[in-house]
Amino acid sequence: MISAQKSMAAVNSFSLLRDYARAGRIVARVRASPGIASYPSSINFLTANHSRRYLCRASATHDEEAAAKAAAINADSGVPTIFDKIIAKEIPSTIVYEDDKVLAFKDVNPQAPVHVLVIPKVRDGLTQLGKAEPRHGEILGQLLYAAKIVAEKEGIVDGFRVVINNGPSACQSVYHLHLHVLGGRQMNWPPG
Ligand code: AMP
Secondary structure, three states: OHHHHHHHHHHHHHHHHHHHHHHHHHHHHHHHOHHHHOOHHHOOOOOOOOOHHHHHHHHHHOOHHHHHHHHHHOOOOOOOOHHHHHHOOOOOOOEEEEOOOEEEEEOOOOOOOEEEEEEEOOOOOOOOHHHOOHHHHHHHHHHHHHHHHHHHHOOOOOOEEEEOOOOHHHOOOOOOOOEEEEEOOOOOOOOO
16 A cells, blocks of 8 residues: 555656656747747746646737737727827826827836837827828937937937837737837847
8 A cells, every 4th residue: 555655656756747847848948939038027937836728828928929910900990009098198107208299108018128118199190100101201200309318318328229110020019100219238130
């Protein structure tokens, strides 16, 4: 009887070790995936005690490409975006710079020590840069100039990057034109 219990305990220990090893391999794959790498918070909770179900859920939740494709479906429907709520101050944001045309606020999911979004207060058809028309020239210039002001305010004017993701293949997820102002660390090239 005791020997049977010992064998069962050994089998259970082996199963635990095997599951741990599997979890390790999956975590390694999650870390290796560029889409997931930009969401370190999504993998911080991965421990041996979490099943593959949780790991898969983490991958699915942060699948940037799928989210971008989904967001693109309503891109030009005129439906307000989360940025409209931020402009209206209906949801909180950390504002870095504001004038009558432009709002700049901290990205909720920062990809660098400094990560600020710069947006026009009035969308005026600018769901994405690819929709720009000659009449948008002035606001486009104002957005770029605001990006420089943000870089100065954040102390990164000597080295920063401005990014605009345009469309699903660039992983745009909010269809209200926005500039990402990134800095505070060494930026690599080429970008992912
Ligand atoms: P993109 O993927 O280029 O369309 O960028 C959209 C950005 O908006 C992402 O970096 C998100 O982290 C950011 N974002 C989404 N919701 C919020 C929010 N409520 N406050 C601040 N940033 C947000």
